[in-house]
Amino acid sequence: MSFFSRLLGTAPDPRDAVRPLWHRVVELAREPSFYADCNVADSVGGRFDLITAVLCTVMVRVEASEMRAQSALLAELFVEDMDGQLREFGVNDVVVGKRMGKLMSVLGGRLGAYRSALVGQDREKLIAAVSRNVTFSEGSDEAAASQKVADKLLSLSSRLAEFDDEQVLKASDIW
Numbered sequence: 001m002s003f004f005s006r007l008l009g010t011a012p013d014p015r016d017a018v019r020p021l022w023h024r025v026v027e028l029a030r031e032p033s034f035y036a037d038c039n040v041a042d043s044v045g046g047r048f049d050l051i052t053a054v055l056c057t058v059m060v061r062v063e064a065s066e067m068r069a070q071s072a073l074l075a076e077l078f079v080e081d082m083d084g085q086l087r088e089f090g091v092n093d094v095v096v097g098k099r100m101g102k103l104m105s106v107l108g109g110r111l112g113a114y115r116s117a118l119v120g121q122d123r124e125k126l127i128a129a130v131s132r133n134v135t136f137s138e139g140s141d142e143a144a145a146s147q148k149v150a151d152k153l154l155s156l157s158s159r160l161a162e163f164d165d166e167q168v169l170k171a172s173d174i175w
Contacts, residue, residue, distance in 0.1 A: 015073045015080075017169060021058065022077040024171035028156070029054045038148040039140035049134040051078075052107055056114035057153050061160040061168065064119075070169065078107060118157050126150040 029050040035042045040050055055078060062071045082103050110133050117126035130153070131146040160168060 015077055018070050018073045019077065021070075021169055021171040022074055022081070025055050025058055025074075026051060026081075034149065034152070035137075038152065039137045039145040040149065041135040041137045043135065046135040046137075052110050053114065053130065053134060053149070053153060054156065055107070056111045057118060057156050058160065058168075059111060060115050060118045061157065063115075065165050065168075067165050067169070075104075075107065079104065114153070118153070121154065121157070123150060123154060126153060 029047065034040045034050055035046070040046045055074065059071045059074055062068070062074065110129075113129040113133065114126070116122075117129050127146050127150040130149045131142060134146065134149055136142050136145045
């Protein structure tokens, strides 16, 4: 890609290749069973927690392949989406940058916690990570809810492992 193509915006956006996967991450995080069966709080915080949990699960799969660069592109789409959401909530330009820095820090921390559990398929470690990083509905049994969410993430991880890189990027053909 030439300097002028980048400057003038005439080159295709490299994130377009992973955009279907990002949209599928968001769809999975909005799956009603997370809220109804697993008692994740149906709130801004609870939805953010699930998006990061599902995104981390997908990123661990992507990082384990030849698609490491796509993992960074997924993170960029996360940032773009969260930036838009903050602006939609009325957060002003001065504060958006600070909040985005915090959100990226949160994503990095959660990715580390989920990665170590998912790579080894360590259910107990994943339950502990979910317990620390997911907001549950008030009055719910958080231990049982954490187990249910962890099991769903492990199932997603196992399903993702069944597909080749191209299928994972297409996202619509799988899971």
